[in-house]
Amino acid sequence: MMGLRANPTQRQRRLGTELRRLRDESGLTATSVGRELGFSAAHLNNIESGRTGISATKLRTLAELYGCRHAPLIDELVAMSQSNGRGWWSEFNHPPHNDSARDLAELEAMSVRHRNFQWVNMPGLLQTSEYMKALFRSGQPDGDEDTWDRFVQFRRRRQRLLTEARPPTYHAIIHEAALRMEFVPRGVMRRQIEHLVDMARLPNVTVQILPFHADEYPPAFSSPFNCLDAALPELNTVYVEHPTLCPFVIDQGHLTQFSDAFQKLSEVALPPIDVDDRDRGRSRRTSLGLVQHILYEL
Template identity: 55%
Template structure:
C-alpha cells in the first residue's frame, strides 16, 4: 500500500494522538513499534497520518503506552476504521482539502458549538444568503457559485440528523450589508424557525454585551467528540483556516465559548417557552432587527 500524499485531518489527528501517547509513555518509536511488529519508519508514517494502522496493532500500541482509558482507545479505533468516504467525496475537484475535512468532521461530531461575528454560521444559512455571499466573493462563474452553495447545504444535513448545535451569533452579523434586506429578512426568519428544533440553541451577542479583550477575534467552531480528548476546534481565517486538537487549545476555546454564552442574550425561544416577557432575550433582538429592515 502506497503512502498518502495528502492525509486528511482525521488521519493526521489519529497519528498525532498516537504520537502523544507514545511520548507520554517515554518509549521511542523503535521501542513502541516492537510491541506491535512495526518498524521505526512505519511508526513515523503512522504518526504523520501517511499510512493506516490495523486495529489490532493500534490496540497493541495503546497497551504498550499504558493507556487505560477505554473510551479513548475505542475512539482511536473508530478513527482508524473510518474510510473517509462520504457525500463530500464527490466535491474533491471543486473544494479544497480543508472544506472536505470540515465536512467529514462535522458529520462525525457528537455536537457543534460555534461563534460568528460577521456572518450567519454556515449550518444556519439560507440558500439565498449563501449564494449572495459567494457572489460577493467572486468565485469562478455561476457554476462555481451553485457548487459551493450545494456543498454548504449538504453540510446542513447534520441538523436534519439531529446533531446538537449551539450557535452564538454577534448582532453585527445580522446588520452587515453583504446581502439585500429581503434576503437578510428571510435569513433572520429562518434562524427563528431552526431555533424551534429541540437540538438547536441560538443566542445573539449584542453590541453592548459584557465581554473582554481576550475574547477570540476570529470565528470558531468546536466539534465535540463523544471522547472529549478527540474534540476539534476549527478556527476560520480568510487565508488559511486551522484545526486545533491540543488539550491546551481545547480548554482555551471551551472557556471562551462558555464566557460568550454567559454574555450573550438568552436563546431564541417561542413565547410559550420564554422565562419572561420583560427580560431581554435573543428573540426580542431578532424582532427589533426585523422591524428595522
C-alpha cells in the same frame, strides 16, 4: 506494501497525533516500539503522521504497549483507523471544494456537539441558499454561477446534519453585527433572519445573539470558531475560520481556551431565542426581542 498518502485527512492526522501522544506519555522511542512490533521506526513515524494506516489489531497492541487502559479511547481510535472516510463529502472531490472543506464535513459528522461563534456572517449550518449565494458572489466576484452553485450545494448538504434522525447538539452565538451587515440585499437578510428563528425551534438547536451593548466585554477573537466536541473530550477539535493558518486546533490547552471563551460568550450574550415565550419576545433584552426589532427595521 501500500504507498504513502500524499494528503492525509484531518481524521487520519488526528489518529496519528493521538498515537504519538500515547507513545510520548509512555516514554518509548519509535525505534524501541518498532523493534517490539516488528517494523521500522520510519513506518511508525508514517503512522503517526497519518501518511499510512494501521490495523485494529496492531493499534490495540500499540495501546497495550503504551500502557493505555482507557478502553473507550482505544475503541474510538480503532473506529477512526477503520473508517474509510467515504461519506457524502467524497462526492465533492473537485474544485472549488478543497481538502479542508471535506475534512470539516467529516468532522461535523463525527461530532456530538457543535458550539459556533460568528461575528460577521450567519453560521453556515443556519444559512438560507439565497444568503449563501449572496455571500459567495460578494466574496468571490470573479466566480461564475456554476462555481457559486457548487458552493451552495456543498453547504446545503452539510446542513442536513441538524435534521437527521440523531442530530448533534448545536449552539450558535451570533454577534448583532452579523444581523445588520448590508452586503446582502435587505430582502435576503430578512428571510435569513426569519429562517434563523425557524431553526431555533429545533430541539437540538440553541441560538443566542451577542448585542452591541453587552453588559460585559466578552472574550475577543479576530476569527469565528466552532468547537466540535467528540464523544470523548480527548478527541475534541476547534475549527477556526482563517484564510491562511491551519483551521483545525487539537492542542488540549488551546481547546480549553476556546471552550472557556465560548462559555463566557454565552454568559454575556442575550438569552436564547425562544419562540414559545411571547413575554420575553417583547423585550429587546432577549435574543428573540432583538431579532424582532431588527426585522421591524428591515
